[in-house]
Amino acid sequence: MSIFEYNGSALVAMVGKNCFAIASDRRLGVQLQTVATDFQRVFKIHEKLYIGLAGLATDVQTLYQRLVFRHKLYQLNEERDMKPETFASLVSHILYEKRFGPYFCQPVIAGLGDDDKPFICTMDSIGAKELAKDFVVAGTASESLYGACESMYKADMEPEELFETVSQALQASVDRDCLSGWGGHVFLVTPTEVRETNLKGRMD
Amino acid sequence: VQKIQSLTTNIGVVYSGMGPDSRVLVRKSRKQAQQYYGLYKEPIPVTQLVRETAAVMQEFTQSGGVRPFGVSLLVAGYDDNGPQLYQVDPSGSYFSWKASAMGKNVSNAKTFLEKRYTDDMELDDAVHTAILTLKEGFEGQISSKNIEIGIIGTDKIFRVLTPAEVDDYLAEVE
Numbered sequence: 001m002s003i004f005e006y007n008g009s010a011l012v013a014m015v016g017k018n019c020f021a022i023a024s025d026r027r028l029g030v031q032l033q034t035v036a037t038d039f040q041r042v043f044k045i046h047e048k049l050y051i052g053l054a055g056l057a058t059d060v061q062t063l064y065q066r067l068v069f070r071h072k073l074y075q076l077n078e079e080r081d082m083k084p085e086t087f088a089s090l091v092s093h094i095l096y097e098k099r100f101g102p103y104f105c106q107p108v109i110a111g112l113g114d115d116d117k118p119f120i121c122t123m124d125s126i127g128a129k130e131l132a133k134d135f136v137v138a139g140t141a142s143e144s145l146y147g148a149c150e151s152m153y154k155a156d157m158e159p160e161e162l163f164e165t166v167s168q169a170l171q172a173s174v175d176r177d178c179l180s181g182w183g184g185h186v187f188l189v190t191p192t193e194v195r196e197t198n199l200k201g202r203m204d
Numbered sequence: 205v206q207k208i209q210s211l212t213t214n215i216g217v218v219y220s221g222m223g224p225d226s227r228v229l230v231r232k233s234r235k236q237a238q239q240y241y242g243l244y245k246e247p248i249p250v251t252q253l254v255r256e257t258a259a260v261m262q263e264f265t266q267s268g269g270v271r272p273f274g275v276s277l278l279v280a281g282y283d284d285n286g287p288q289l290y291q292v293d294p295s296g297s298y299f300s301w302k303a304s305a306m307g308k309n310v311s312n313a314k315t316f317l318e319k320r321y322t323d324d325m326e327l328d329d330a331v332h333t334a335i336l337t338l339k340e341g342f343e344g345q346i347s348s349k350n351i352e353i354g355i356i357g358t359d360k361i362f363r364v365l366t367p368a369e370v371d372d373y374l375a376e377v378e
Contacts, residue, residue: 077252077255078249078251078252083246085245085246086244086245086246089243089244089245089246090243090244093242093243
């Protein structure tokens with residue numbers, strides 16, 4: 001079994017009209033055994049910037065802590081929040097620093113940039129950025145997620161519709177993957193508010 | 205070989221003091237600016253670059269076996285917070301200015317600027333004011349051969365004027 005599949009994960013981020021959604025599953029496993037059903041994979045960096053980390057759980061947590069550290073320092077030095085594009089470059093840099101002994105993580109970054117324009121991107125474990133206009137996926141269920149998102153996605157969805165789409169795409173995909181699932185966690189972010197929801201699906 | 209140099213495409217610097225010392229600082233600052241870009245893929249904000257340059261200067265006032273830099277710097281740049289001007293002293297302290305002067309005749313020059321400076325000056329007016337300020341303490345005849353002028357506008361590109369352009373401004377001032 002590959003190191004990226006040791007703990008199991010599913011992540012998706014989707015762009016809507018002046019909003020974005022980022023969602024993950026909640027399973028933490030040790031290979032085939034499920035060990036926790038409330039594992040957090042999507043983290044807030046600041047009000048308008050979220051990062052989801054798929055892959056090895058220990059690296060997920062360590063990388064998150066390192067990134068929060070860097071962002072807090074940036075906030076103190078520059079007296080402003082990091083733009084999503086800047087943050088993505090930072091994550092890419094941090095991952096490439098460990099080019100020959102990498103973090104076994106695949107990040108999914110989603111945020112509202114200048115003028116509250118939604119920004120999403122993903123990268124591989126050594127920092128190769130991949131920008132997208134519609135959606136990005138990561139984790140053991142990524143192939144299913146690609147399919148589900150491709151068919152369910154529409155451009156410029158309003159927040160309510162985006163929430164439904166993301167939730168359905170996530171649930172459908174993790175149901176086809178034995179290593180992810182056990183619930184869902186969705187953040188729906190608009191310029192004025194953030195809605196956090198826990199999904200209940202097939203608990204297996 | 206110029207006194208006014210650019211640190212990034214949108215930040216320039218001029219010094220008063222020992223030329224060789226300023227060259228060392230310019231090199232360091234340029235490298236720091238590029239490192240910032242390499243990390244964040246974003247041009248360094250003027251305040252950050254000034255802060256880091258000042259930190260270097262401060263280091264040399266506290267480390268062993270070195271002497272402080274014999275220069276004061278005027279750093280001018282244009283970033284997301286608009287146009288900015290900073291003065292950095294050998295001690296490593298830095299100040300934000302709307303208009304400033306350094307070197308010979310500094311007190312007269314500052315008094316002159318206090319009278320002449322207005323918030324809503326256009327770039328051309330600013331150049332004229334700068335030339336007049338220089339002229340105050342100038343020994344000999346002022347010409348495009350013995351002064352340098354650097355400008356940065358809303359295009360966010362710092363550049364040093366050519367002697368021909370300097371001559372044009374000098375003619376306007378007369």
